[in-house]
Amino acid sequence: SKLSQQQVDKTNDSVLLLETNLDDATGQQLSLTIKKALDLGAKDAWAEPIIMKKGRPAYKLCLLTAPEQQDFFVKFLFSNTPAIGLRIQLMHREIMERKIEQVQTVYGKVGIKKLSYHGVSKVSIEHDDIVKQSQKTKESSEKIRLAVLQEIENKGE
Amino acid sequence: SKLSQQQVDKTNDSVLLLETNLDDATGQQLSLTIKKALDLGAKDAWAEPIIMKKGRPAYKLCLLTAPEQQDFFVKFLFSNTPAIGLRIQLMHREIMERKIEQVQTVYGKVGIKKLSYHGVSKVSIEHDDIVKQSQKTKESSEKIRLAVLQEIENKGE
Amino acid sequence: SKLSQQQVDKTNDSVLLLETNLDDATGQQLSLTIKKALDLGAKDAWAEPIIMKKGRPAYKLCLLTAPEQQDFFVKFLFSNTPAIGLRIQLMHREIMERKIEQVQTVYGKVGIKKLSYHGVSKVSIEHDDIVKQSQKTKESSEKIRLAVLQEIENKGE
Amino acid sequence: SKLSQQQVDKTNDSVLLLETNLDDATGQQLSLTIKKALDLGAKDAWAEPIIMKKGRPAYKLCLLTAPEQQDFFVKFLFSNTPAIGLRIQLMHREIMERKIEQVQTVYGKVGIKKLSYHGVSKVSIEHDDIVKQSQKTKESSEKIRLAVLQEIENKGE
Amino acid sequence: SKLSQQQVDKTNDSVLLLETNLDDATGQQLSLTIKKALDLGAKDAWAEPIIMKKGRPAYKLCLLTAPEQQDFFVKFLFSNTPAIGLRIQLMHREIMERKIEQVQTVYGKVGIKKLSYHGVSKVSIEHDDIVKQSQKTKESSEKIRLAVLQEIENKGE
Amino acid sequence: SKLSQQQVDKTNDSVLLLETNLDDATGQQLSLTIKKALDLGAKDAWAEPIIMKKGRPAYKLCLLTAPEQQDFFVKFLFSNTPAIGLRIQLMHREIMERKIEQVQTVYGKVGIKKLSYHGVSKVSIEHDDIVKQSQKTKESSEKIRLAVLQEIENKGE
Ligand code: NI
Ligand code: NI
Ligand code: NI
Ligand code: NI
Ligand code: NI
Ligand code: NI
Ligand code: NI
Numbered sequence: 057s058k059l060s061q062q063q064v065d066k067t068n069d070s071v072l073l074l075e076t077n078l079d080d081a082t083g084q085q086l087s088l089t090i091k092k093a094l095d096l097g098a099k100d101a102w103a104e105p106i107i108m109k110k111g112r113p114a115y116k117l118c119l120l121t122a123p124e125q126q127d128f129f130v131k132f133l134f135s136n137t138p139a140i141g142l143r144i145q146l147m148h149r150e151i152m153e154r155k156i157e158q159v160q161t162v163y164g165k166v167g168i169k170k171l172s173y174h175g176v177s178k179v180s181i182e183h184d185d186i187v188k189q190s191q192k193t194k195e196s197s198e199k200i201r202l203a204v205l206q207e208i209e210n211k212g213e
Numbered sequence: 214s215k216l217s218q219q220q221v222d223k224t225n226d227s228v229l230l231l232e233t234n235l236d237d238a239t240g241q242q243l244s245l246t247i248k249k250a251l252d253l254g255a256k257d258a259w260a261e262p263i264i265m266k267k268g269r270p271a272y273k274l275c276l277l278t279a280p281e282q283q284d285f286f287v288k289f290l291f292s293n294t295p296a297i298g299l300r301i302q303l304m305h306r307e308i309m310e311r312k313i314e315q316v317q318t319v320y321g322k323v324g325i326k327k328l329s330y331h332g333v334s335k336v337s338i339e340h341d342d343i344v345k346q347s348q349k350t351k352e353s354s355e356k357i358r359l360a361v362l363q364e365i366e367n368k369g370e
Numbered sequence: 371s372k373l374s375q376q377q378v379d380k381t382n383d384s385v386l387l388l389e390t391n392l393d394d395a396t397g398q399q400l401s402l403t404i405k406k407a408l409d410l411g412a413k414d415a416w417a418e419p420i421i422m423k424k425g426r427p428a429y430k431l432c433l434l435t436a437p438e439q440q441d442f443f444v445k446f447l448f449s450n451t452p453a454i455g456l457r458i459q460l461m462h463r464e465i466m467e468r469k470i471e472q473v474q475t476v477y478g479k480v481g482i483k484k485l486s487y488h489g490v491s492k493v494s495i496e497h498d499d500i501v502k503q504s505q506k507t508k509e510s511s512e513k514i515r516l517a518v519l520q521e522i523e524n525k526g527e
Numbered sequence: 528s529k530l531s532q533q534q535v536d537k538t539n540d541s542v543l544l545l546e547t548n549l550d551d552a553t554g555q556q557l558s559l560t561i562k563k564a565l566d567l568g569a570k571d572a573w574a575e576p577i578i579m580k581k582g583r584p585a586y587k588l589c590l591l592t593a594p595e596q597q598d599f600f601v602k603f604l605f606s607n608t609p610a611i612g613l614r615i616q617l618m619h620r621e622i623m624e625r626k627i628e629q630v631q632t633v634y635g636k637v638g639i640k641k642l643s644y645h646g647v648s649k650v651s652i653e654h655d656d657i658v659k660q661s662q663k664t665k666e667s668s669e670k671i672r673l674a675v676l677q678e679i680e681n682k683g684e
Numbered sequence: 685s686k687l688s689q690q691q692v693d694k695t696n697d698s699v700l701l702l703e704t705n706l707d708d709a710t711g712q713q714l715s716l717t718i719k720k721a722l723d724l725g726a727k728d729a730w731a732e733p734i735i736m737k738k739g740r741p742a743y744k745l746c747l748l749t750a751p752e753q754q755d756f757f758v759k760f761l762f763s764n765t766p767a768i769g770l771r772i773q774l775m776h777r778e779i780m781e782r783k784i785e786q787v788q789t790v791y792g793k794v795g796i797k798k799l800s801y802h803g804v805s806k807v808s809i810e811h812d813d814i815v816k817q818s819q820k821t822k823e824s825s826e827k828i829r830l831a832v833l834q835e836i837e838n839k840g841e
Numbered sequence: 842s843k844l845s846q847q848q849v850d851k852t853n854d855s856v857l858l859l860e861t862n863l864d865d866a867t868g869q870q871l872s873l874t875i876k877k878a879l880d881l882g883a884k885d886a887w888a889e890p891i892i893m894k895k896g897r898p899a900y901k902l903c904l905l906t907a908p909e910q911q912d913f914f915v916k917f918l919f920s921n922t923p924a925i926g927l928r929i930q931l932m933h934r935e936i937m938e939r940k941i942e943q944v945q946t947v948y949g950k951v952g953i954k955k956l957s958y959h960g961v962s963k964v965s966i967e968h969d970d971i972v973k974q975s976q977k978t979k980e981s982s983e984k985i986r987l988a989v990l991q992e993i994e995n996k997g998e
């Protein structure tokens with residue numbers, strides 16, 4: 057989610073879940089809509105396989121947006137899919153505080169997030185950086201991930 | 214959804230989502246319950262594959278009803294499935310205004326819905342009519358759909 | 371499956387599995403194709419949710435046919451779906467021998483199948499008959515199923 | 528669900544649904560987390576297949592807890608999964624009143640629940656007891672289930 | 685599939701299906717592996733949600749390759765996933781002959797494929813071209829698709 | 842899979858895939874059957890969500906067995922599920938050679954498998970051992986996994 061790309065200091069917020077069941081959209085349309093929604097600033101977007109009335113194999117399309125984006129994304133979904141109705145819920149969200157850092161390994165720099173929430177703390181390694189350094193150095197992802205973890209431990213995480 | 218079979222002038226309403234996780238119902242029971250619920254006036258009904266505790270392959274059964282139908286459909290689900298508990302949520306729904314029309318093509322009459330919502334407008338062609346005319350004329354659905362779209366464009370959509 | 375509607379004396383046969391991954395068909399198309407295929411004599415037909423390339427939510431459409439129906443159903447699928455390629459496998463099938471009987475209960479007649487296979491034997495109650503008698507008598511399916519089972523046991527199963 | 532293991536006199540309560548979309552957890556982690564959550568007192572726990580952004584095959588992990596367990600299970604999920612954010616909803620639940628009883632059959636004792644809700648009543652047979660007696664007596668589950676149902680009917684359920 | 689990007693004159697060939705059930709890979713790994721496999725020349729690649737032993741939410745990873753690519757892609761899967769075993773099947777494939785053409789519309793050029801198979805013929809419009817022209821002209825995909833279909837019909841498809 | 846619990850010297854073998862589509866089994870039955878099959882020596886067992894005819898939410902049950910176990914597991918499935926027909930395929934399997942070892946860490950002993958296949962080599966850590974030591978030492982799985990990886994690297998992997 058977009059959640060993962062930024063510094064976050066608070067531990068909760070509110071989000072809107074917009075969802076619609078689609079038995080008249082193709083997979084091509086669904087994946088294009090998910091991509092567009094994220095490009096336009098939706099917090100998250102996904103699809104769930106469902107079985108609709110008359111035994112129709114279908115997907116439920118789900119969008120997570122900021123409450124103030126409701127109007128924009130309702131119109132977006134009505135314009136980009138065959139949906140004629142959308143269910144909307146306001147949801148509470150608990151989130152971990154995060155601090156973004158860079159770790160220097162022998163395989164290159166890799167971003168990490170130091171995460172904490174009311175006494176719980178953990179580290180999340182940037183997946184895309186692992187993939188990038190793996191392609192550059194021809195080393196396995198596993199090896200690079202290990203190097204990052206060792207580096208973090210050495211620094212006394 | 215039932216939403217699609219009628220003239221609608223408003224652009225939002227409220228609906229109830231009733232859901233229950235079932236690892237002790239068969240697929241035969243689930244599809245019968247979905248069909249019965251729609252026949253009895255539920256606004257929508259569907260099933261989602263889930264993996265329950267103890268690794269049980271299962272389905273979540275979901276019903277969308279009007280708020281005043283809660284009592285009726287709670288009893289319906291308790292009577293027609295092995296469910297012993299139901300989760301219930303009130304959901305806001307944004308819906309497109311719709312006007313139902315008939316389009317005359319060389320392949321016969323086909324119903325359409327003219328949909329609009331705060332400046333967004335689109336047309337939805339009645340799937341069942343396409344299927345019916347396709348069976349009657351032995352023409353492909355694609356061809357009939359195209360004829361309808363051309364007719365709409367000619368009339369100045 | 372069609373397997374279930376007839377008397378069967380042998381315990382194995384061969385069937386063809388035709389399958390195709392579709393990210394450009396709607397759920398409406400898929401369910402119509404499944405229904406048509408069964409009406410035209412396919413032995414079984416179903417859909418499986420899959421995730422295709424470029425992250426597309428999609429369905430794999432599967433048809434089970436007799437080996438001699440290959441040509442017919444390959445053309446059927448090319449005509450009724452956007453598929454441009456089909457994977458085909460010949461599969462061995464082990465099946466239970468079956469004898470169809472009618473059981474008379476206080477709730478009306480219900481069909482059963484007496485099934486056997488190399489020493490294994492069981493009874494299968496006709497689901498559609500249970501549903502029919504349940505609608506006619508307003509008794510629960512469970513009660514009618516129980517009555518059928520008792521009747522079978524009394525007759526010395 | 529935990530719902531099924533106890534005597535219940537009321538017909539509704541409130542529960543929390545905690546959910547998070549995970550494209551960076553393995554199935555091993557997910558099933559361990561579901562098991563742990565139930566051992567620690569969650570009311571229910573399950574996973575739903577979803578397709579996340581960038582076309583990632585993923586699972587939505589769902590936990591049902593008592594409202595007062597929120598803090599505990601939020602920390603639990605942040606500690607046991609890679610989740611960095613959780614969506615939380617308060618849900619209303621309608622539940623059937625239940626009375627737990629033992630039924631004595633020729634295959635041994637089997638627990639049942641007598642369920643009722645505003646005039647609807649039904650009986651649920653303890654699945655685990657059926658399995659246990661089936662293993663002990665080498666009789667099929669179907670036969671034991673039938674014996675229980677007959678016993679209940681005889682007692683004038 | 686790669687099938688769709690090229691001129692094809694024959695109507696059948698043979699392909700290998702490589703598959704493995706993974707409860708120890710993350711969604712990030714799975715989608716990266718699917719993308720890499722296609723970049724390296726696999727004919728198709730996808731994932732199917734499954735429920736593995738011990739109730740583990742998992743995915744089956746499937747690769748379609750040319751028979752002569754077996755060695756390459758077996759090593760690829762062992763190197764890029766935690767798989768320690770792969771199931772392999774040789775599958776027959778029926779495919780439609782195709783001729784690739786360009787159609788000139790008022791919204792720009794769009795590629796089409798003229799498909800035929802033993803008397804069945806149809807046209808497939810290049811989805812990516814529709815998306816590209818839709819982004820350039822700000823017209824809906826539906827409108828552009830319609831223009832292409834009309835153009836084809838005018839030319840006497 | 843059972844594959845993972847033993848020393849293996851060869852790099853390929855043959856297995857049978859037994860599968861059946863079930864719309865008349867409950868999730869409880871399916872998970873019990875999967876567990877029983879593995880206890881009785883099946884090589885693997887899993888379920889896939891599918892949508893059967895008449896729009897029935899269902900599961901495909903899959904068993905992987907040795908070719909010589911066919912008779913045993915066909916009877917097993919006919920006895921333990923409502924299946925009246927089973928599809929059977931002989932599948933080729935490529936597998937990695939494996940050597941099982943124990944690694945001593947500060948958190949206790951953990952089993953690993955050294956895997957190799959035609960020049961590809963990797964190490965797989967015993968998931969259950971990680972879980973066990975994590976429960977005993979109250980350390981996170983991640984930390985123990987890291988310790989094992991470091992130990993392997995130190996010994997010259
Ligand atoms: Ni907080
Ligand atoms: Ni409005
Ligand atoms: Ni509103
Ligand atoms: Ni869902
Ligand atoms: Ni035989
Ligand atoms: Ni045979
Ligand atoms: Ni009440």
Ligand code: NI
Binds near residue numbers: 539619620621
């Ligand atoms: Ni209430």
Ligand code: NI
Binds near residue numbers: 695696778
């Ligand atoms: Ni041919």
Ligand code: NI
Binds near residue numbers: 853
């Ligand atoms: Ni070899």
Ligand code: NI
Binds near residue numbers: 853933934935
């Ligand atoms: Ni080989």
Ligand code: NI
Binds near residue numbers: 418732889
């Ligand atoms: Ni599948």
